[in-house]
Amino acid sequence: MNKTAYFHPALRIVHWLMAAAILAMLFIGVAMVSTVSSLHSVLVSIHKPLGVMILLLVIVRLWLRFTTATPALPVSLPAWQRAMAHLSHWALYLMMLAQPLIGWAMLSAAGYPITLGNGLVLPPIMPVNNDWYAILRPLHTWVALALFATVMLHLAAALLHALVLRDGVFSSMTGIRKP
Template sequence: MRPIEHFPLFARILHWLMAAMILVMLFIGIIMVSTVEPAYHRLIDLHRPLGICILLLAVVRLVNRLLMRIPPLPETLPPALRLAARTSHIVLYALMIAMPLVGWGMLSAEAYPVVMWSDFALPPILPHDPTLFAILRGLHTWLALTLFGAVLVHLAAALMHGLLLRDDVLPSMTGGRRHRAVDDPAS
């Protein structure tokens, strides 16, 4: 079976949509912690439903990823970088799912509703418990910092593949043209 050259269009759309949503969410979170009333409440009103949307899309993306074939990593990639690529993707998926769940649990523990829109709020997933709220709030912050770091590493790896290695990893996710080897007769 011939290897595929690009991620399927649906996977690429999910990837770039979620990348934008996660960056927006991280910046909303950063601004939120340094903002006062009433801007804080407007930001939180964006933060909660966006987090739940990220959670839902992450689950869709994970299921899609488990069901589809993906382009192989280049043969020239050293084993350590192959392991780093696989590990970083596992970490990113775990964070995309854990962050919103911890946030939802944190709000549930403080008895705050997760309002998706004016007449619809999600049910609590944990009982009201101020101690649990404090623990989850700290965990949510650390997960956010970890996600920010993982996004930076992911971006650095994409730039490394696109600008330094000039291999087919970045074009496989952008849908762009694949690089041809110098000795490739098709070039």
């Protein structure tokens, strides 16, 4: 596959949409589990369709990632940093794909429907089962925490490349040419 200086525009759009959606989802999730007020049902009604949107976007993103040219990391980066960058990206993809599926399975195991509004209800992906719910509920939390930590590391690396190294890595995802 030919290399390029920038990620495909569609991939950049999906990246930034997902960044906003995932950050919103993480904060909504924290607020949702820490409140028992009437706000809880509003947060749940946002959380479910946002999770489905993230699932769909990560599928589109993976398709774009495999079908479009990607910029190479700078040769100035040590091999271990390039390896960590690739590992962290695949960890992000895995968690972005797994987290909504775990949530869907968890709600299915609990017997709760995934309602997306306008009467649209997703089918359960597993039978009602309290034992599975007891496993999936904390797993959903642990993956969320791991996702949050990995996103923060990703953000720190992006800022390092943008503000300190100025090596074109950040601009490859923004599409803004560095001066």
